[in-house]
Amino acid sequence: MQxxxxxTIDGRRYVLVTEESEDYLRVLADYVSEKIREQKQTFRxxxxxxxxxxxxxxxxxxxxxxxxxxNALNEIQSCLEDARKARxxxxxxxxxxxxxxxxxx
Numbered sequence: 021m022q023x024x025x026x027x028t029i030d031g032r033r034y035v036l037v038t039e040e041s042e043d044y045l046r047v048l049a050d051y052v053s054e055k056i057r058e059q060k061q062t063f064r065x066x067x068x069x070x071x072x073x074x075x076x077x078x079x080x081x082x083x084x085x086x087x088x089x090x091n092a093l094n095e096i097q098s099c100l101e102d103a104r105k106a107r108x109x110x111x112x113x114x115x116x117x118x119x120x121x122x123x124x125x
Contacts, residue, residue, distance in 0.1 A: 030056045030067065052078070 025042045026035050027049035036045065055074035059065060065073065 029053050030071070 022037050022039050023042075024035055024037055025040070025045050026033060027045050028034070029049045030053045034049075038045065052074060055077055056067070056070045059070035059073045059077075060067070063070075063073070
């Protein structure tokens with residue numbers, strides 16, 4: 021169910037129609053506001069320029085997070101493949117050991 025949620029970003033009010041919780045959207049709005057404030061203070065730029073710079077920073081964070089998640093997933097898949105190979109090798113070694121024990125009897 022979609023609700024109307026009012027948030028404030030950098031002193032401006034926005035009403036969103038969303039399924040996300042109000043608390044979650046306020047956290048996002050606070051984060052965006054903080055990034056905009058940082059840009060305005062650091063570079064003494066207009067609100068528009070600060071918003072664009074903040075958008076780039078947030079996109080950079082998102083892109084790097086996705087890249088890190090993809091790399092982690094690839095690492096996990098590689099570990100799972102190594103584990104599968106190790107299990108197969110262990111099973112083969114058990115069969116060979118069983119065969120050798122049988123031969124020694």
